Amino acid sequence: MADFETPELDDIPTIPTVKPGTMEHSAPYVAKPVIQAPLGFPGELVDDWETVAVAKLGELSNKYRALRVYLDSCVKCGACTDKCHYYLGTSDPKNMPVARQDLLRKVYRRYYTLAGKWFPKLVGATDMTKEVLDDWYSYYHQCSQCRRCSVFCPYGIDTAEISMAAREIMDAVGKGQKYCNEIIGKVFKIGNNLGLPEPALRDTLEDLEEEVEEECGVPVKFPLDVKGADVLLVTPSADFFAEPHIDGLIGYGKVFHQAGISWTVSSHASEAANFGMFIGSYENMRRVSMRIREAALDLGVKRIVFGECGHAWRVAYSFLNTLAGPFDFLDPNYPVPQHICEVTHDLIQKGVLKFDKSQNDHMVLTYHDSCNVARASRMGSKPGGQFTIPREILKAVCNNYVDMAQDSIHDATYCCGGGGGLLTDDLMELRVRGAKPRMEAVKQVVDAHGVTNMAAICAICKSQFTKVFPYYGYGMDMIVSLHQLVSNAIIMDGAQDGAGDAQETAEDAPQNA
Amino acid sequence: MALTGIYAFLFYFAFVVLVGGVGYKIVQYARTPAPLKIPTTPAPTTRSGVVLRMGREVVLFESLFRSNKWIWIFGWLFHAGLFIVLARHLRYFTEPVWWWVDLIQPFGKYGAFAMIIGLVGLWARRLLVDRVRYITAPSDHLMLLLLTAIGVSGALMTFVNHTDIIAVKAFFLGIMGFEFGSMQPLPGDLLLLLHLGMVALLMLIFPFSKLLHAPGVFFSPSRNQVDNPRAEPGLRAHDSRHVAPWAVELETDRKA
Numbered sequence: 001m002a003d004f005e006t007p008e009l010d011d012i013p014t015i016p017t018v019k020p021g022t023m024e025h026s027a028p029y030v031a032k033p034v035i036q037a038p039l040g041f042p043g044e045l046v047d048d049w050e051t052v053a054v055a056k057l058g059e060l061s062n063k064y065r066a067l068r069v070y071l072d073s074c075v076k077c078g079a080c081t082d083k084c085h086y087y088l089g090t091s092d093p094k095n096m097p098v099a100r101q102d103l104l105r106k107v108y109r110r111y112y113t114l115a116g117k118w119f120p121k122l123v124g125a126t127d128m129t130k131e132v133l134d135d136w137y138s139y140y141h142q143c144s145q146c147r148r149c150s151v152f153c154p155y156g157i158d159t160a161e162i163s164m165a166a167r168e169i170m171d172a173v174g175k176g177q178k179y180c181n182e183i184i185g186k187v188f189k190i191g192n193n194l195g196l197p198e199p200a201l202r203d204t205l206e207d208l209e210e211e212v213e214e215e216c217g218v219p220v221k222f223p224l225d226v227k228g229a230d231v232l233l234v235t236p237s238a239d240f241f242a243e244p245h246i247d248g249l250i251g252y253g254k255v256f257h258q259a260g261i262s263w264t265v266s267s268h269a270s271e272a273a274n275f276g277m278f279i280g281s282y283e284n285m286r287r288v289s290m291r292i293r294e295a296a297l298d299l300g301v302k303r304i305v306f307g308e309c310g311h312a313w314r315v316a317y318s319f320l321n322t323l324a325g326p327f328d329f330l331d332p333n334y335p336v337p338q339h340i341c342e343v344t345h346d347l348i349q350k351g352v353l354k355f356d357k358s359q360n361d362h363m364v365l366t367y368h369d370s371c372n373v374a375r376a377s378r379m380g381s382k383p384g385g386q387f388t389i390p391r392e393i394l395k396a397v398c399n400n401y402v403d404m405a406q407d408s409i410h411d412a413t414y415c416c417g418g419g420g421g422l423l424t425d426d427l428m429e430l431r432v433r434g435a436k437p438r439m440e441a442v443k444q445v446v447d448a449h450g451v452t453n454m455a456a457i458c459a460i461c462k463s464q465f466t467k468v469f470p471y472y473g474y475g476m477d478m479i480v481s482l483h484q485l486v487s488n489a490i491i492m493d494g495a496q497d498g499a500g501d502a503q504e505t506a507e508d509a510p511q512n513a
Numbered sequence: 514m515a516l517t518g519i520y521a522f523l524f525y526f527a528f529v530v531l532v533g534g535v536g537y538k539i540v541q542y543a544r545t546p547a548p549l550k551i552p553t554t555p556a557p558t559t560r561s562g563v564v565l566r567m568g569r570e571v572v573l574f575e576s577l578f579r580s581n582k583w584i585w586i587f588g589w590l591f592h593a594g595l596f597i598v599l600a601r602h603l604r605y606f607t608e609p610v611w612w613w614v615d616l617i618q619p620f621g622k623y624g625a626f627a628m629i630i631g632l633v634g635l636w637a638r639r640l641l642v643d644r645v646r647y648i649t650a651p652s653d654h655l656m657l658l659l660l661t662a663i664g665v666s667g668a669l670m671t672f673v674n675h676t677d678i679i680a681v682k683a684f685f686l687g688i689m690g691f692e693f694g695s696m697q698p699l700p701g702d703l704l705l706l707l708h709l710g711m712v713a714l715l716m717l718i719f720p721f722s723k724l725l726h727a728p729g730v731f732f733s734p735s736r737n738q739v740d741n742p743r744a745e746p747g748l749r750a751h752d753s754r755h756v757a758p759w760a761v762e763l764e765t766d767r768k769a
């Protein structure tokens with residue numbers, strides 16, 4: 001399948017011994033000048049880049065309290081060393097969160113602390129050199145910014161913040177990552193990560209309408225650029241065509257239809273994901289976010305709702321109001337933005353939606369908490385709503401549900417292995433190895449409870465698991481979208497004798513299981 | 514008398530460096546903006562919730578407890594021991610001695626053992642666990658050495674080789690009252706001089722080392738921020754947004 005070995009899954013998760021250098025070779029493609037330019041970054045390594053990098057590091061530690069406090073505060077206690085899925089899956093010690101931070105910290109100490117200026121050897125400080133830059137490029141692209149380490153650090157030190165800073169410094173000296181920067185460029189130019197232009201998007205949605213009506217006999221609409229709709233739906237562009245993402249989109253459509261909520265997608269902001277965060281660039285993140293504000297104003301909507309996407313929800317929930325607010329022009333009765341799960345959950349509570357749970361009886365389900373939803377956002381009004389709301393929806397739409405082991409769910413969840421701008425084929429080995437801890441938890445519930453499918457609410461998770469499940473001997477269709485299950489079970493007014501589509505799914509259940 | 518002068522000077526100097534250095538860092542942390550809300554969730558949605566969360570972190574080491582029981586046991590033992598020992602030491606700097614310092618005196622004496630056991634445990638992990646060995650710098654060993662030596666020399670003075678504690682107290686009350694004319698002599702006892710020398714060294718190192726985790730923890734955005742970034746109903750006004758001063762400048766293009 002590839003030129004690396006898929007790790008053996010352990011029955012009892014074990015902490016590997018350190019094997020230095022194991023993943024040194026892993027690095028994504030470097031961005032060419034044409035890709036760097038639209039983002040305002042130099043095309044190639046600038047003259048005197050060492051000085052530029054050090055100056056940028058100083059600038060960032062003056063702009064971000066988190067960076068400065070985290071660089072100063074680590075006591076090297078080691079509590080985080082066994083918490084990163086990339087370390088657990090690769091054994092490379094530089095994938096231990098503290099060691100990953102140290103790659104940047106040793107330069108910070110050298111140039112910005114007295115101890116590092118006077119006694120560099122003693123405190124492990126080093127000059128900014130080519131080797132350091134290469135290490136940064138390899139290992140800061142082996143961090144999915146999932147924040148698992150920050151849960152377990154006694155000071156909440158978040159390696160994601162350090163990775164973002166390192167990537168921003170590398171962009172500033174002209175060493176950008178192709179995958180992320182190319183995608184951000186597409187959003188600026190066309191409006192979504194896939195570079196799907198308006199006519200193509202329109203065709204796709206029209207085809208989808210036909211297909212859904214054929215299946216369930218209800219004219220569910222998938223509207224584009226409809227002025228005066230109540231809800232602007234912003235969803236990852238993968239939802240428009242990839243499997244199983246599109247089944248989730250069908251689910252949102254059915255929910256809105258059944259609840260009688262008018263909604264629309266915008267061709268100007270046809271992307272929920274914001275890769276500006278992955279490269280740590282406030283300015284790029286803001287530019288992407290502004291498109292959503294513009295679309296909301298232009299279409300005159302009352303609410304903004306985000307589809308199933310993990311990092312997108314982080315940027316939306318935590319940063320949208322900061323980056324693109326104020327949202328005083330929207331309906332004051334709803335928070336801005338809302339997650340599609342909040343919408344569906346509310347409608348279930350109010351009794352607006354009814355389900356025939358047996359339509360999902362061919363599956364035994366478990367739920368994967370996506371890292372950025374779990375540790376960097378919330379749903380509903382109470383802390384932890386991001387854990388309870390999706391599970392309550394699941395339990396409302398299916399009969400067979402089990403959770404994975406406690407230390408692998410909720411805020412201790414493992415990243416799928418493809419987050420943070422690493423969902424690219426040039427990092428396949430890393431992605432497969434990084435998925436190991438999640439696979440071990442899946443294997444447990446498959447073996448003990450006969451779990452057949454895992455639901456998720458993140459576009460990256462869905463794409464990543466579709467790719468890596470087969471490496472571990474599972475079917476790629478084992479991963480399902482949460483709203484796909486909603487779609488299967490929802491009872492639609494005027495549907496032809498029950499849910500025809502769900503019948504069909506039930507028939508091909510045996511292959512699925 | 515020269516010795517007394519040197520130590521008096523050393524402690525004045527160490528005190529100024531400690532307070533000035535840590536004060537400088539605190540002001541620097543407080544002034545550095547936190548442009549985005551990044552609490553590690555599930556996080557409290559209110560200020561008082563955050564105070565509770567921080568309290569549990571600082572007193573009980575809650576996150577560490579979740580991550581690694583061995584580090585937690587040793588780390589907590591060390592810090593609790595240190596705290597009680599420091600509190601007990603107040604008796605050397607106050608006249609009359611506060612009632613509660615008297616009260617903890619009997620346990621305080623044994624705080625040193627908790628400290629030493631904790632330090633030895635942490636040190637053992639550093640040597641024996643390959644992951645922790647990998648991340649250890651020479652300064653980490655030296656820090657443990659310094660703290661352990663302070664603890665051991667202190668315990669020796671309490672339990673084995675008593676020093677003239679009345680004289681030591683007179684010395685410190687003297688330098689605290691800036692009584693330069695009538696400076697009380699410091700006993701020339703080697704153990705005491707070592708102990709005090711190392712304490713002064715620790716004070717000097719504090720603002721330049723990882724000991725900054727002490728003030729740092731209070732400024733950690735992932736722990737001290739309230740989870741309320743979203744435009745909730747009723748909070749739509751411009752000033753309910755969380756925006757850093759430097760980020761406001763980026764917004765001028767929109768207003769124009």
Ligand code: SF4
Binds near residue numbers: 074075078080153157
């Ligand atoms: S848990 Fe925190 S303080 Fe301890 S080594 Fe890791 S980053 Fe440093």
Ligand code: SF4
Binds near residue numbers: 084148150159
């Ligand atoms: S943020 Fe996630 S991927 Fe990055 S070091 Fe921490 S645990 Fe590993």
